[in-house]
Amino acid sequence: MRRACSECGVRDQALCASLTDDQLAVLSRAGRRRYVAKGESVIWAGDENMICANVVAGVFKLSTSTADGREQIVGLLYPADFLGRPYAPSSNYTVDALTDAELCVFPRKHFEQALHDYEELERLLLQRTLDELDNTREWMLLLGRKTAEEKVASFIVQMSRRLAKGRCGASTGEEFLLPLSRTQVADVLGLTIETVSRQMTRLKSAGVIDLPTTRSIRVLDRPALSARAEHA
Amino acid sequence: MRRACSECGVRDQALCASLTDDQLAVLSRAGRRRYVAKGESVIWAGDENMICANVVAGVFKLSTSTADGREQIVGLLYPADFLGRPYAPSSNYTVDALTDAELCVFPRKHFEQALHDYEELERLLLQRTLDELDNTREWMLLLGRKTAEEKVASFIVQMSRRLAKGRCGASTGEEFLLPLSRTQVADVLGLTIETVSRQMTRLKSAGVIDLPTTRSIRVLDRPALSARAEHA
DNA sequence: CGGATGATTGATATATCTCAAGAGTAGTGG
DNA sequence: CCACTACTCTTGAGATATATCAATCATCCG
Missing domain, CATH: 1.10.10.10 (Winged helix-like DNA-binding domain superfamily/Winged helix DNA-binding domain)
Structure with missing residues (x-):
């Protein structure tokens, strides 16, 4: 049985906040809930990039590593954050659950279609991506100079x-x-x-x-x- | 005398590539060319964020620094790259010209209006911002682990x-x-x-x-x- | 209770920084 | 055209923050 978006804990904080109930009803038919155990990987660096998702619960890490195994965590995702990489055929980083977690998952192509159909959704994703870029650049100061x-x-x-x-x-x-x-x-x-x-x-x-x-x-x-x- | 966009060296590489000649004619009425000398600052961290621009020629650096003056360069911009931060009241980093350079500048509010009016423009900016985020995260691996x-x-x-x-x-x-x-x-x-x-x-x-x-x-x-x- | 995993603490090594001097390079003016 | 000055870059010697290696100590779980 499908859980209604209206009961979703992040309905008003996630990207979905940009959609009307009717629009969301359409999109949600392509999506599904997925429970992820602590330590489980959701996306692998270099693999084909199949999914986009909203984090409903839990914390995730994004990481890359060198050929000889040195790892760098490049981001953390919390509830209501967006997970995935629209418009790219493969992912550049691995995404793992740091805690037991819950996602609302969409096939990437469906999500891209939604970005095309709902301009408010696309605008909100743009704004969040710009924010994320600012945060990431601030973190570079920490890594390089602190x-x-x-x-x-x-x-x-x-x-x-x-x-x-x-x-x-x-x-x-x-x-x-x-x-x-x-x-x-x-x-x-x-x-x-x-x-x-x-x-x-x-x-x-x-x-x-x-x-x-x-x-x-x-x-x-x-x-x-x-x-x-x-x-x- | 205004230079026509059709003669612009980056017409087909910059964000403008997403616009028709007619659309661009409208937008370009809000824009102007600006020549920037090597070493000159275009945007200061913390200052009110007034402008967006396309780099027409030259190279720019984006940088942040700690209170005691340690500096970290967080990005480089080349011709056809986009410069500025839509949707934010102030900038998080300083932008300086590394060489003599040339910009096509728009007031931020005008540029945001254009993003609203031309969905292809907004989509292309989203795609570029996602690419930039990927590049920046890759650079974090270098800073943290190499x-x-x-x-x-x-x-x-x-x-x-x-x-x-x-x-x-x-x-x-x-x-x-x-x-x-x-x-x-x-x-x-x-x-x-x-x-x-x-x-x-x-x-x-x-x-x-x-x-x-x-x-x-x-x-x-x-x-x-x-x-x-x-x-x- | 015992074994495994993860965290702390200690001793030492080393990559990078700091401080200091010298060598290029470029611009200026006589 | 040639000093003269001011930078910037390179090179060296020594200091230091962080990494590495190794041991002990918690914590968790069966």
Whole structure:
């Protein structure tokens, strides 16, 4: 039994927000829900590029790697984000689920047709792609020019913005669960796992953050954390 | 006196390629030619975002920097490339001319109106933005995971693809003029000027490239250069 | 409880940066 | 045309941040 789009948790945040209920009804006939287990790959770099999707739940990583296996994570996707690459025959990066996740999947060709038919959809995708390009370029500054401490602090700032519970409440004392292992954090920041670990404990020793478990982070002093993200 | 679009050198390569002569005639009434001297800034990071433009001639750099002045070049623009950021009130990066250059400039609001009016224009911009995002993510792998030698070799490979004269001819023996100083190359690669210089002379000593002048590069052994770009 | 996986910590190595000097190159004006 | 000056680039020596290698320590799960 098909679940109605009107009940979808990301109906108003995903690209679908640009469509009327009637338009969405048409498009949704081409789509289907797909549950993805933590660690599962959805798209492989170099493979034929078959699907586009909206993230309904969970977190995904986009990554590329060198021939000898060094990996770089080039993006993270959260609920309501768009996943896929319209207008290209093959994908440049691999997409894996970091948590159990749920997608609303469309065949790429159908999705491209929808972009053609609904100009508001295409406009919203353009705007999001431009935003994503800005974010990605900002991340280049981090990769090319920031120190290990700045990288780790920047990463925690950014993750806490996305994941902290009481985002509207106090700006401090927030705790959140990291969807990434230390190795994956290292692959986001262009560092080794050991360096990430050392910088984390340094921040903890300085009283800037707390690490209740290995996968959770509590920001104790946000101004201090932001300062360390900017300036060595 | 206004120059006709039909005589424009990038009429069929720039975004304008998606427009008919009639459509372009309408749009071009809002645009104007602007000559930019080497070193001049066209857009400043953080400033109000007023313009969009097509690059007609010359090369531009996009860059961001940290508060204490470390700079990272996040993109290069060549003739027929699009310059600007539709749908955002301010710019995230500074755009400077690396050579004397020429732009076809539109007020941002006019350009956004054109995107709205001509769906082929919007589609082409979307496709280019998606391509640019792919390229930028590929560059993240270089910044985060490649060694200095791999970075410099990758840079030369990429520049030679863009700039070498006889691109259709032999794949070797090409010579081209770098539009960037050593400092700027360092800012592209996330290295220091000294490291760039040392890697360049290493490649020269190994017979992979020649450096006839400080601003020109000749690729002597492209397979060897590509190998060094991939693998330390 | 035991084994596996992932994280931390320590000791050492090394690639790249930093600091400093010298060598090209280009532009200027006599 | 030739100094003279100002850059930019190259080269060298030494410092340092981060990587590498190795061991211990948590955490998870059967």
